[in-house]
Amino acid sequence: MVIGLLAVAIVFVPNPIALAASGDRHFRIEASSYQYTPEAIQVSPGDHVTIDLVATDVVHGLYIDGYDLSVTADPGQTATLSFIADRSGSFRLRCSVTCGAMHPFMIGKLNVGSNDLLWRAIGLSALAVVVGVWVIRK
Amino acid sequence: MKAERLALLLVVVLTIGVPLAAVVARSNPDAIAVRAQMADDGGWTPGDLAVAMGQPLHLRLTSDDVVHSFAVGHSAIPAVDVLPGQWTTTTLMFDQPGKYTFYCTRWCGPNHWRMRGTIEVTGDVTNTTPIIPPLYVTLNLDLDAPHPSEVVPSERPSATRGAALGLKIDRAWEAAESPAQLWQQLRSDASTKNLSDDQVWDLVALAWRSNTTPERLAEGQQLYAQNCAACHGETGKGDGVIAPTLQKTPMSGMSMSGHETVAPIAFTDAKSMLGASDAILEGKIVRGGMGTGMPYWGPIFTAEQIQVVVEYLWTFQFDR
Amino acid sequence: MTPIEITRNPIIKATLRNRWPQFVIRVIALAGFVLAIVAGFVGTPVGNHNFGIVFVWIVWWALLMLILVPLAGRSWCAVCPIPMPGEWLQNGALLKPRGKGFGLNRKWPKRFRNIWMQNIAFTLLALFSAVVLTQPSVTGVVLLLFLIIALVTSLIFERRAFCRYLCPVGGFIGLYSQVAPVEVRVKDPAVCAVHSEKSCYTGSQDGYGCPWLVYPGTLTKNINCGLCMECLRTCTQDNVALNLRSFGADLKQSSGHKLDEAFKAFIMLGAALTYSAVMLGPWGELKSAAYSIGTAEWLVYAVTLLGLIYVILPGAFLIAVGVGRTLARVLNPPQGSRESLKKSFAAFATALIPLGLMAWIAFSLSFVFASLSYVWPVLSDPLGAGWNLFGTAGVAWQPYLMSIVPFLQAGVLIGGLGWACVVARRIAAEQQTGRVVTWEALPVMGFCFVVTAGLLGLLIG
Numbered sequence: 001m002v003i004g005l006l007a008v009a010i011v012f013v014p015n016p017i018a019l020a021a022s023g024d025r026h027f028r029i030e031a032s033s034y035q036y037t038p039e040a041i042q043v044s045p046g047d048h049v050t051i052d053l054v055a056t057d058v059v060h061g062l063y064i065d066g067y068d069l070s071v072t073a074d075p076g077q078t079a080t081l082s083f084i085a086d087r088s089g090s091f092r093l094r095c096s097v098t099c100g101a102m103h104p105f106m107i108g109k110l111n112v113g114s115n116d117l118l119w120r121a122i123g124l125s126a127l128a129v130v131v132g133v134w135v136i137r138k
Numbered sequence: 139m140k141a142e143r144l145a146l147l148l149v150v151v152l153t154i155g156v157p158l159a160a161v162v163a164r165s166n167p168d169a170i171a172v173r174a175q176m177a178d179d180g181g182w183t184p185g186d187l188a189v190a191m192g193q194p195l196h197l198r199l200t201s202d203d204v205v206h207s208f209a210v211g212h213s214a215i216p217a218v219d220v221l222p223g224q225w226t227t228t229t230l231m232f233d234q235p236g237k238y239t240f241y242c243t244r245w246c247g248p249n250h251w252r253m254r255g256t257i258e259v260t261g262d263v264t265n266t267t268p269i270i271p272p273l274y275v276t277l278n279l280d281l282d283a284p285h286p287s288e289v290v291p292s293e294r295p296s297a298t299r300g301a302a303l304g305l306k307i308d309r310a311w312e313a314a315e316s317p318a319q320l321w322q323q324l325r326s327d328a329s330t331k332n333l334s335d336d337q338v339w340d341l342v343a344l345a346w347r348s349n350t351t352p353e354r355l356a357e358g359q360q361l362y363a364q365n366c367a368a369c370h371g372e373t374g375k376g377d378g379v380i381a382p383t384l385q386k387t388p389m390s391g392m393s394m395s396g397h398e399t400v401a402p403i404a405f406t407d408a409k410s411m412l413g414a415s416d417a418i419l420e421g422k423i424v425r426g427g428m429g430t431g432m433p434y435w436g437p438i439f440t441a442e443q444i445q446v447v448v449e450y451l452w453t454f455q456f457d458r
Numbered sequence: 459m460t461p462i463e464i465t466r467n468p469i470i471k472a473t474l475r476n477r478w479p480q481f482v483i484r485v486i487a488l489a490g491f492v493l494a495i496v497a498g499f500v501g502t503p504v505g506n507h508n509f510g511i512v513f514v515w516i517v518w519w520a521l522l523m524l525i526l527v528p529l530a531g532r533s534w535c536a537v538c539p540i541p542m543p544g545e546w547l548q549n550g551a552l553l554k555p556r557g558k559g560f561g562l563n564r565k566w567p568k569r570f571r572n573i574w575m576q577n578i579a580f581t582l583l584a585l586f587s588a589v590v591l592t593q594p595s596v597t598g599v600v601l602l603l604f605l606i607i608a609l610v611t612s613l614i615f616e617r618r619a620f621c622r623y624l625c626p627v628g629g630f631i632g633l634y635s636q637v638a639p640v641e642v643r644v645k646d647p648a649v650c651a652v653h654s655e656k657s658c659y660t661g662s663q664d665g666y667g668c669p670w671l672v673y674p675g676t677l678t679k680n681i682n683c684g685l686c687m688e689c690l691r692t693c694t695q696d697n698v699a700l701n702l703r704s705f706g707a708d709l710k711q712s713s714g715h716k717l718d719e720a721f722k723a724f725i726m727l728g729a730a731l732t733y734s735a736v737m738l739g740p741w742g743e744l745k746s747a748a749y750s751i752g753t754a755e756w757l758v759y760a761v762t763l764l765g766l767i768y769v770i771l772p773g774a775f776l777i778a779v780g781v782g783r784t785l786a787r788v789l790n791p792p793q794g795s796r797e798s799l800k801k802s803f804a805a806f807a808t809a810l811i812p813l814g815l816m817a818w819i820a821f822s823l824s825f826v827f828a829s830l831s832y833v834w835p836v837l838s839d840p841l842g843a844g845w846n847l848f849g850t851a852g853v854a855w856q857p858y859l860m861s862i863v864p865f866l867q868a869g870v871l872i873g874g875l876g877w878a879c880v881v882a883r884r885i886a887a888e889q890q891t892g893r894v895v896t897w898e899a900l901p902v903m904g905f906c907f908v909v910t911a912g913l914l915g916l917l918i919g
Contacts, residue, residue: 030379035742056379058176058246059205065828065860075245075379076368089864090919093740094828096855098222098504099204101592102745104829105737118919121868125910128872129903132879133896145481145552152489157496160841198844202503223507224835224851225844 003131010123015116022046022085029053029093029108031060031073033100036093036108045088045113051081061096064110070096088113169196169227174206174220174242177249182240184255191261195230207243210257211438217243235261239437245368248383251433270441273313274421281421282428287318287413291339296457299337300344305329307341311349313416317342317455321412343456350449355458358450361443369402369431374454376404384431399431405454412455419448461641461701465690474687474700477553480537488539491601493840498598502842506832506855508594509840514601515591517833520826522631523818531635535628535684540604541621544612545669555666563616566623566671572718576629577725581767583626584729585760588736588748618669621684628684633722634815635680636708636808641701642674642683642690649697650675658689658698665691674698679708681719709808709881712888717800720807721772723814727909728767730817734916738824775810778901779803786890786898796889806902809882813906816874817913820867824917828857864918871917875910879903 025047030037031054043049053062053073063070066087073079093108173183179202189195199208199220209217210230218228220242232238242253274281307330309323324330324338333341362370369378384399405411423444426434435444465471473479494510505511526533550558583590583600590596604625611620621628644650658674661667665688668674672682674689689698736744736759747755779802787796797805834853839845846852879899886899 032742034745036740039740039742054379055245057248059244063857065857065863068860074364074368076366076372077363078372092824092828092860094857097205098506101203101505102588102749104506104592104825105745106742107738108740115919117864117868118914121872121914121918122911124868124872125875125907125914128876129879129907132876132883133900133903141553142551142556148482148485149488149552152485153492156489157492160493160496161500163843163845200502200842200844223502223504223842224839 003127007124007127010120010127015114015119017114020044022048024048024050026050027052029062030056031062031095031099031106032056033058033060034095034102034106036062036106038108040109040111042111043085043113045085047085047112049083049085053079053081058099059097060099060106062108063094063096064091065094066091072097085110085112089117090115169198171198171200172208174199174201174208174253175203176247177252178247179203181253182242182255186256186258187240188258188260189230189232191232191235191259193231195257197228197230198225199228200225204246205244206246206253209241209243211239211241212440213238219244230257232257232259234265235259235263241438243364245380248380250368250380254437272421272424272436272441273417274425277314277417279417279421281418281425284410285316285413285418286409287316287411289318289321289335290408290412291336293336294457295336295339295343295455297340297343297347298458300340300342303333303337303340305341307345309345311345311416313420316415316418317346317412317452319415320345346449346452346456347458350446352458354446355450355453358446358448359453361439361447362450365435366447370405371402374405374451376402376407378402399429400427402432405451408455411451416445416448419451420444423447459704461643461703461707463645463699463701465698465700470700471690475691477691480687481553483537484539484542487537488542491539491605495598495601495605497841498594498596498601500841501594503594504842505592505594506829507835507839507842509836510594510597510601511592512829512832512836514597516826516829520822520830522627523822524826527631527634527638528815528819529638530640530685531638531680532628532631532684533640534631535621536686538621540608540625541612541618543605544609544620545618547609548612548617549666555661555663561613561616564614566615566619570623572716573623573629573632573722574718575624576626577718577722579624579626580629580722580725580729581764584725584732584763584767586751587733588745589751592749617667617671618684619671622670622682629722630726632681633719633726633811635683637706637812637815638680639703639705639707640685641680641703641707642685642687643677643699643701644675644697645699646697647675649695653695653697655694657692657694661688662692662694665689667692678711679714681708706812706877706881709811710884715801715804715808717804720804720810721768723807723810724771724775725767726814727810727817728763728771730814730821731909731912731916732763732766734821734913738821739916775807775902775905776803778905779806782806782886782898782901785900786886786894789897790890790894802889805885805888806882806899808885809878809902809906812877812881813874813909816870816877817909820870820874820913820917823863823867823870827859827863830858831856867917868914871910871913875906878906882906 022044025043027041027050029041029051051062053060053071055073055075057075059072059074061070061072062081066089067083069081069083071079071081089112091110091112093110095103095106099106170187175181175183187195199218201220201222203222205222206220207217208220208228209215215228215230218226220226236259238257238259240255240257242250246253307324309320309327311320321338321342324341325335330338330341363372367378368380369384371377371381381402384401403410422432424434424436426432465474490513494514497509501508501510522534546552547560550556550560590600607624608620611624656673656675659667668689669686670682670684677683690700735741736748744759747759750756780799783799783802831853832855834850838848838851882899882902883895886895890898
């Protein structure tokens with residue numbers, strides 16, 4: 001019973017950390033095989049985000065999980081992607097243009113606000129240990 | 139046993155038949171298959187094609203690694219993307235015999251510009267217009283001699299400011315003359331004696347602008363972005379994304395003239411740029427850098443195309 | 459939950475006993491296998507447009523890890539094409555036995571009757587995985603090697619010795635099949651006791667003796683049973699059944715915990731952690747290091763992977779087991795002798811089975827759904843030769859379900875952790891009673907929690 005309430009609390013209690021006010025964020029991301037630099041960018045929910053994709057060796061793309069947006073850049077021709085970060089969490093950036101053997105694993109990260117899913121999952125994991133230990137008796 | 143026979147038939151048909159059919163059906167006799175790889179790994183295969191004048195040449199193109207693109211120099215045939223694992227087609231037709239160069243038009247690594255091949259077009263010559271050599275050849279200019287300008291403006295010259303001066307100047311922009319030389323001539327002209335040095339530079343900028351049009355500048359910018367910006371930088375500072383790799387040794391197996399690759403020229407460097415004429419710039423683009431890593435564009439771009447690029451290059455020095 | 463015998467249904471039983479459905483599926487799988495090898499050698503070197511890469515490392519892997527293993531244990535082994543050519547030669551037949559066979563039929567050497575060879579084989583693949591997963595020609599070579607080694611093994615040794623003792627895939631799906639809700643067991647062991655022919659092991663005119671060298675009469679765990687259904691065909695007493703049962707039933711057994719299986723669990727956990735960082739992380743240098751075989755960077759990657767799998771994880775686990783035992787001994791001094799640390803270690807390692815399976819499912823969810831759309835162009839153009847068999851050659855890459863995958867991953871990892879804790883507690887209860895049970899199991903649960911937190915951080919962080 002207590003466990004159930006705790007689980008609900010972990011899942012649903014809103015994140016008490018105050019969020020920074022939303023504004024305009026501009027990032028320059030360099031893409032090489034097989035790395036984005038910077039490999040992770042952090043914004044606040046509601047930010048108007050502009051990403052300049054700079055390909056440094058071959059043609060690369062950038063696709064954002066969860067937002068389903070993408071852009072392609074040739075070396076020498078910076079491409080721009082603009083969007084409002086209205087979804088919170090951690091989203092993988094994936095290269096959307098075949099750029100060599102390890103292309104499917106060319107991955108970066110967009111962090112919008114705090115990664116609530118991660119913290120709640122870790123909280124629930126701790127709870128799972130408790131459940132496994134005390135609740136289930138065979 | 140009937141069941142065993144049937145089972146064996148199934149095995150043979152599926153296990154051997156299907157892959158065999160796949161291998162046999164691969165070839166397509168109508169078109170020549172051309173595979174693209176980054177220059178270091180082989181470039182175009184085959185690298186030499188041949189066709190008779192007036193006959194269609196059907197090509198099927200694929201890439202074995204990254205995104206490439208196929209285009210033919212001195213030809214109006216549009217470029218076609220060559221994509222990894224996928225096939226695109228193009229049909230070429232030539233109305234004049236000769237040796238044409240085909241090349242990659244989407245940057246595929248530091249040696250992208252070396253990704254070239256040739257098409258030998260046979261036939262009788264029908265068009266006998268003489269080939270005009272580039273100006274640097276006619277004028278016997280030394281493209282590699284340094285050309286510093288003695289005078290540089292203290293701020294970016296503006297053609298608009300120059301036009302606002304309201305002067306009538308009878309000297310125009312000339313291909314064999316550098317902006318520095320034009321400035322000297324304008325400076326020593328009586329009608330400019332009341333102007334500051336910078337204002338005379340504005341007149342130089344005006345002369346440049348009068349020699350081109352916004353459409354030509356836009357076309358030049360497009361060509362620059364696709365072909366030059368990767369090394370020379372999107373803002374012309376010589377800081378393009380490929381530039382850092384040019385300090386290293388070139389492709390193994392390529393014999394160089396003894397020169398090492400150097401950093402790409404910064405078109406924003408006033409001292410050096412303002413001492414260069416259109417003829418020198420055109421010459422460098424046509425001839426290339428003799429081992430410095432600067433490609434030779436002569437077989438690729440027409441004189442007209444190179445001309446609009448040169449006109450565009452001045453936007454790194456002058457404001458319109 | 460008492461097992462439900464699904465072969466009680468006559469249609470199901472008849473279908474399973476009939477050789478044709480299984481045979482047809484196996485031959486199709488074999489054709490796909492051969493096509494993958496061919497595609498590796500003559501197809502495009504671009505992995506995501508090559509049948510070999512897409513259908514082996516995305517489709518087959520997804521099928522295996524997300525559906526077949528968790529829900530049906532070693533069911534892949536029932537339809538696996540790799541041993542087929544060898545089996546045909548051994549049996550002298552494609553279907554029912556015809557009496558004559560071909561091969562030396564030697565017994566598998568005693569000292570290798572464990573899964574250490576499979577552990578080593580999987581480790582080798584793991585060291586070269588970056589290249590294997592992305593280069594069609596390398597996948598082609600690996601698959602061809604599987605086929606050749608299986609064939610040669612079948613000509614020298616008896617039955618499916620390759621499958622039981624050499625196949626790296628079999629190593630982990632055998633381990634994880636203990637979790638699956640499906641099993642083949644005898645209905646009544648007493649019937650077997652008085653049956654002298656043991657046709658389930660020796661074979662009959664209707665079928666072959668268990669190719670997995672298992673005696674069905676005493677089969678209590680899924681780990682070595684390949685669900686091939688031969689015993690269903692050969693048992694003259696109708697005493698073999700295919701049952702539906704609760705998840706993880708085999709983990710409840712208190713005997714037979716072995717060290718080679720424990721290390722398989724560490725190999726799988728270590729590989730899941732490493733791949734989550736190297737393949738799915740944002741650090742390009744790690745990927746380049748894993749790919750550039752033979753360089754100093756790759757050597758560092760290889761040593762790190764080996765260290766994690768064979769030293770760090772087992773070492774930390776050993777400490778956890780030791781600390782737990784010490785805690786238990788302090789709180790409840792034992793009356794008699796306890797089992798050794800080594801036995802405890804192997805026993806507690808069973809908790810890593812559900813943990814590892816869930817870790818692999820979570821890992822696979824990410825890249826499978828990101829890359830599944832490559833199936834469309836590859837179906838129409840398996841060799842990347844420019845065909846368009848079904849009109850889908852131009853379908854663009856599009857990740858699927860990426861918004862919900864992190865939630866699925868979190869759920870799966872948390873579930874795996876809870877399950878691991880339940881198993882750990884049960885293992886501790888084999889030796890202790892009362893509150894001490896919790897204390898003995900707690901450090902192991904802590905280990906599982908740390909691993910889970912690490913995977914959560916790498917996969918959804």
